[in-house]
Amino acid sequence: MPEMTVTVRWPDGRVAECYSPSLVMHDHLQVGSTYRVDDFVKRASVALGEASERVRVKYGFTCSASAASRERIERSAAAFAPHDSVEVLDMQPTLEGS
Template sequence: MPLTTVAIEISNGKMETLYYPSSVVKDFFQVDQQLKFLEFVELALNSLKESDKRVTAKYGYPCIGCAILKQRLIKWEQLYKYETVKIVKIHEFIY
């Protein structure tokens, strides 16, 4: 499965990179897209759900990376709820 990274910039100046085990995240985000942080988290969690489904279907067990990123997003939800997010880059690694 292709690893896909999503680089984001939060309106407070913080930059982060999110790692997805599937390219399905490209169905949820576009480069230069700007969102309220809570809207971003909702879409990110939905894309994680889809990624996890694909991993489970292919390998027979859920993706630990999805679970870790989900917890990270839930923590950020409270920290950055009044911020906005810009999708800076989406990169798919095919191996």
């Protein structure tokens, strides 16, 4: 199962990488896009939940690293107002054709 990282810039300028055990993040986020903090958390949480479920289907257990990524995102987001902006800087690996 291909792993990926999503690099984001939080409203305070801090850059962070978020891990996903699946490329499903591409279905929910787009490089170069800016999202409200609350929307970013929702999108990332849904994507990481789907990624963890894909791991469960393939290997028989959910992905603890996916849950840890979700917790880090939620903890980071708590420092900002819901309407502040998070920018998606990069997603690796990219999808073919993008």
